[in-house]
Structure formats: C-alpha cells, structure tokens
Amino acid sequence: MRTSLLLVLLAFFNLTSISQNPDETVVRQIFDNALLNQDAYNNLTYLCKETPGRLLGTEASMQAIQYFEDYFHKLGADTVFRQEFKTKAWKHISTTVSIVDGEKEIPLRAVALGPSPSTPEFGIAAEILEVMGLDQLKAIDPELVKGKIVFFNRPVDLTNINTFRAYGGAVGQRARGPALAASLGAAGVLVRSVTTKFDTVPHSGSTRFDSLRVPCAAISFVDADLLTQKLSLDKNLKVRMNIQAEDLEEITSCNLIADLRGNVYPDEYIVVGGHIDAWYNTPGAHDDGAGCAQSADVMRIFKELAISNKRTIRVVLFMDEELFQSGSRAFAQYCADNNISNFLAMETDAGGFTPVGFMVDADDPIVENFAAYQELLEPYGIYYIQKGGSGVDIDPLKKQGVPLIGYRTDSQRYMDIHHSASDTMDKINIRELQLGSGCMAALIYLIDNYGY
C-alpha cells in the first residue's frame, strides 16, 4: 500500500526528473511521445468521417482497411498484408417502425438488429406482447405469442458501477430474445436499446438465431418508454415494422496485419489489435475506431522511439467483431494452420476513454507476473492489472495457450453511445485516446523486455 501510495504521489511530478531506473525512463518517453503525437487522433478522424457504418462486407470497411494499410507502410512496418477469408455476410437496407394509432402512425426511432431477416415488402403490423426478459417470455403460453410482435423492455441497471456489467445484465434479451420469440411463432421482435442514456437514439447490435428467424429491431430509450405507456392505455395497440435487409451467402473479407519484426525472437508474436468494423448506423469512434487507432499507435511509438523490440509486434485490425466474429475465428485458424507462436495477445475494445487497467486471461503465475508492472504504470492511471476476460477478437487464441490481455478504460460514458449514431468523433478526447496508446505500448514494452 505504501509503495502504491508513493507511486500515486509520483504521478503528480514530471517523472523524467526523478526516474530511477531505465524502465521508468522508457515508460516516461513512451507517454511523452504518445501525448505529443496526433496520428491516432487523425487516423480516427478519418475513420469516422470517411468510413462510417463500416460493417462486414461494405465498401466502407475495405476503405478503412486500405487507409490503415497505407498508414502502416508509411510507418515503415516490416510486413503489411491482408489476411483474407470467406464468410457469410448481412446487409442492412432500411428499417421503419411505427405505432398504428387509429388513422395516424407514430414513428418510433429504430434500428434493425443484425442479421434480421426482411419483412414482406410492405412490412408487418401486429399486436404487441411486452415482456421484461427471456424468462418472462418462456413462462407465457406460446399460443399468446403466435403472430405477435414481442417487445423486450428490460432496462439497463443504472446502479451497476461498471457499465459493461450493466450492459451484460440486459443484453441477453437482444442477443437471444429474437431466436426465442421466433421459436414461439412471433411475427416480429422489438427490443429496448441497451443503453445507459435517456435519449431518442436507438442502439443496434447482433442477435443469434438458430434455424428460425424473425424481423427484429431496437428502439430508443425514450421510444421504449412511449411504447410501454401507449400499451398501458391500449392493450390491443398495433405496431408496424418494415425491415429490408439482405443475406449474403459468401463474401471475401480480411483482417489487416502489420508486423514490426523482433530483434531477438522474430518468430514470437505479440499481437495487439482492435476491430475495424462498425455497425451500419454509427461512425464507430469509440467502438472500435479508437482501438484500431491506438493499436497502430503502439507500432508508431516503438518506431519513433526506436525501442528495440525482442519479439515481433503484430498489429491486427480484426474484421467483423460485431456481426459474426468471422475475422477473429479466421485469424486463430490462420495461426493454427501456420503453427504461429503467439507470445501474447492484447485487445483494446472498451472505448478510447481514460485508462484504468488491464485484465489478464492467463494462468495465475503469468497474471501475477504482469500484475507486478501495475506500480510502474500507476502514475499514468493504470490502477489495476488483474485476472479477467480479455476481448472477443483474441479469445479464440486462448485454446492455443496464448496469454490474453484486455485494455480497460473508464466505462461511465461508453454505454451512452455504444452501437449508436452518437458514437462520433466529438465524443473523443485526444488526451484520453493518447494515454491509451501509451499504456498499451508501455505494458507491451515491459512484457517483451522481461518475458514471463
């Protein structure tokens, strides 16, 4: 405790003047470089401005890949290549949802979930069955579900301090609700947006179907409140849904891989990455443009400071984290097929907010080994390095025995904007973004230097 207090105190001085060991000095240089360079911010600005809605299979997604491919070449990466793979895909065309109120219709702000099937050309109209979650729907007589539009209206628990946990507590109805409703003969599904923010912006997301599918969309927080209030006045209220989307049997897409060759163990890879794709309804600034910009920034920092990395630093920009996770599976398969030895994998997909810590998914001795670096990083805002889940894109590497690290940030604002049109560049603070690059580069430097 005393040491950690000391380190917090150090946070309030310029460490360059009092660094005592070489690691402190290098870590300080890493943060100085991160905070004075604007590449990450500029790259993220490009992603948001030029490639919004870059979902798997879109031109925007390949334009984003091309942009970073050019950037890594400019950085002087030793190798840059597209790791291609084939996958099914899904294309959103249009979504409209409205309350049928006698003669007039009251439009609801809605976004289709992926991969929702299309409704007939002129949509569907049906009565609403409101439930507060999966268990409540399971308890209802299937006869009452048939032909209805099931409305999952469970809100996020705002008292959960960590908004990712709050999200986890409410996302089940979005992820599995449509499949359950479909199995019970529902005509459609509406879901309250999984968000911490009381506003009119709907939040999309993925849902997992089995054999049966049903048209499904998320409506905004405010519109969910409106719908439940209207239902209290008229149990027979009807809602009209029109979703047009397209299933793509097989497309070719890719992950982008850029290497900075190691000087001692070039065949041992330290993977660091985020996902390049974003939902069709958002610029994806925090989810996960920020993670791509920061991962690329790690390589830039090593290059500019001429830090001699023993192992090969491999930046991977994963495709399709949002819809089918085809990119992460393809990367794991690629590593297995080529007997690639991944020494470590770090993912950043928690937004470009102020750093708070790292989660380590590995055996206890390795977790303790990494946790020892927390004191050195505490002056920069890393308050914990502890055992826990890492991230969706690197998770498949776990069965290959790769230690996994998930970068964590202050979660308070994330679920206000996640998967929505509000996840824009103006929500990015340049210092918060740059501190993330610094934290990731610093921990990778320490682990590469000392191993485990």
Added chain:
Amino acid sequence: MRTSLLLVLLAFFNLTSISQNPDETVVRQIFDNALLNQDAYNNLTYLCKETPGRLLGTEASMQAIQYFEDYFHKLGADTVFRQEFKTKAWKHISTTVSIVDGEKEIPLRAVALGPSPSTPEFGIAAEILEVMGLDQLKAIDPELVKGKIVFFNRPVDLTNINTFRAYGGAVGQRARGPALAASLGAAGVLVRSVTTKFDTVPHSGSTRFDSLRVPCAAISFVDADLLTQKLSLDKNLKVRMNIQAEDLEEITSCNLIADLRGNVYPDEYIVVGGHIDAWYNTPGAHDDGAGCAQSADVMRIFKELAISNKRTIRVVLFMDEELFQSGSRAFAQYCADNNISNFLAMETDAGGFTPVGFMVDADDPIVENFAAYQELLEPYGIYYIQKGGSGVDIDPLKKQGVPLIGYRTDSQRYMDIHHSASDTMDKINIRELQLGSGCMAALIYLIDNYGY
C-alpha cells in the same frame, strides 16, 4: 495488494448481493440512491442555464444563492442561512483585442483577466514584447519593457499526466505576470490561455496585483499561435487592447450555509462544499457548479436514506473562489469568531468527472485513518486516499486545526474547458456527476460514523 485486487474484482458484481458488513451495505445504498436520483443534474442544469457568469457581485451570483436556499429548504435542512460579508469586487464590462495590421485589424479572441483595470476609452495600441515566462521577463532590460504590451506565451506542458499539475506549471505567468509587467512600466499584458485544448476559446482567470496595475487579457490557444507567428514576420507589430471594467469599493455578498443536525454531536460540524461563483465568461458547469450540486446532493442522500449522522453535516456554497477568495476567508473568520468546532471539511472543486480519489490535508495518523476506507470505496472508483492539498475554499480552516479533504476526479478533460465559455452543461455526464455525490457521501458517512 491481494485485498485491493479482491476489491477491484468485487467492483464487477452487484455488491448488494454479497455485502458482508453493514458499512458495505450502507455504502451500496448511498451509491444506488446517488445513481438513480437526478437532483444534482437538474440543479446544475439550472445554474448553467439561468445563472451563467455568476461572478462575485453579480445578480446571477445571488440568483444562484437564492436557488439553492430554496432547494435546501425543500430538502428539509434544519438550518439554512446566508453568511454575509463585505468585500471589494470587480465588474467586467467589455474586452477587445486586435492585431493592427496596416490599415486593417485582425481581432483576437480574448477575455480580460480579473481584476484588470480599464484601458482609456478608446483603448491602447503598442508593440508586443513576447516572453515565455516570468523569469525571461525579469532578465530583460526594463527600458525594453516600458510602454510595450507584454505577451506571456508559455504553453501548458501536455506531457504532464495530471492536468492540474500541467496547469500549475503554466499559470504563474497569468497569476503574477501582469504585476511584474506593471512594475516594469508595461502598457498592457496578453497571456496565452492556460489550457490543454487547441482551439479558439479564451480562458479567463485571476491575476494578483501589488500597488501597480496594468490592463491584461488572455487570448485563445489558436490566437496565441497566430500572434507569435505574426511577430516572427514583423517585430514591430502592434496590438490594440480595449478593456472596460469597474472596481467596486465595497459590496455585501454571502456564502450559503445549510445544516443537517447531528444526532450525537450536533456542535461538531462536517463541512462539505464547493464554490457558487463562476467567471463572467462561462456557465461554470464543471467549475464549480458541479461541486455545489454534489455537495447539496450529499445532504439529500443522508435525508432520503435517513442515515443518522452523529455530527452536523454543513453544506457550504462558497462565494468568490475565483476572484479574491473573500468567501472562504469570511467563513473561516465566522468559525473563529463563534468558536465553531469543525470536525472535518471536504471540498469538491475538481470538476464533475469520474471519481478517482481523495487528498487529505491532515496529520499522518488521520491521513492513515481515512486511507483505510479506500478499499471499501475502490469498487466505486476511489483508487487512492492520500496525503495532499485539499482546496482553496477550505484551506483557511487549516490553521484552526481542521482535517481537510479534497475530492479528486479524472483530470484529462478539465483544462480543455476551465474558465472558458466551453464549460457548459453538455460537458457533464450524469453518471460521473452522480458517482461524485456518492463518493463524497460515502466517505463522510464512514468518517462521521467512526471518527478519527
């Protein structure tokens, strides 16, 4: 370390289900209440919308006092009163600054520092002497300073992780530069805004004069860059300044005090507060409307949860933190004159951002006593409770032997908006604000319950 790791892990579960001791339960109830109530957010919205620019002596400042006076009565405070005092004041009327470029003038975005004297009615125009700080000006032949407009252009060090420290490293030229320039016969002073943000919004602030005064203003980051570039092309470049302001010999103002009587030691006061005033050029959302809203929220939480406070919780909304600190001096004098026993004083004036810790200005045994509560608050984002400075408004109580606590938040965004027109309500995140109320109420509950 193990315990603190355990507590971090606890942060990812709903503590209500696993609380083991009564304190954990009460702390959990405090945060549940804080996160589900919107009073703090609504009160802050009022301050920003209805009382912007509420500097000492303004109608807006008294309207803000009246608003909270009514709010405390509504809360059912046992005592609510205005602690009046007499003080000098200063009133800003207008500020214009422009580069004289041949025939045309290029306006610079500027705000007068307080308490700048007025220029003559039609302003002054003079050549510029650019310096990077106080020491550089001291080293210059006074003959070269006479009649010039001194331009202090030292930027904030963006590599300092804590932006308050970065601010501290650059604010000297604003706080003491004008007095030094005046003593050397300068005609005026311009200061680069003390900010971390590259934009066109000027940041005001206070400056301390001795006997001599000189008209002084801050210009925006972008305009400071423009001016220094123009100077590199034309050493004889002239700048025109016109500042109109008014010195007020003596006015009557007040701090607002609201008490929630203690049930065991009613004569022992736990002071918690922020400052109600804000610069004339800003709504003062984070500085320090947030602190006022959170301090009032502490009383609301104790009332709503019917927590039986042993000591009297005294919310103090201090007037004039920004200009002359007349309110804080008057409050300390009031306590001394009436032999009031303040058991503790907590100040929140670091913005309504995500909580990170508390600084304790007291003897080591007391610091260690309070620091022991950090583990209980770590699940809520309190990563440190340590010895350090508290705040400007409660600092005068130190010589009365009162233990002082300063609430600390994530500092990354604060200096982007501090003392500027950008410190607006849209920069407030309701969860971050509410978590602050919870952290303050929880620590006060623990200290009141166990003493020191």
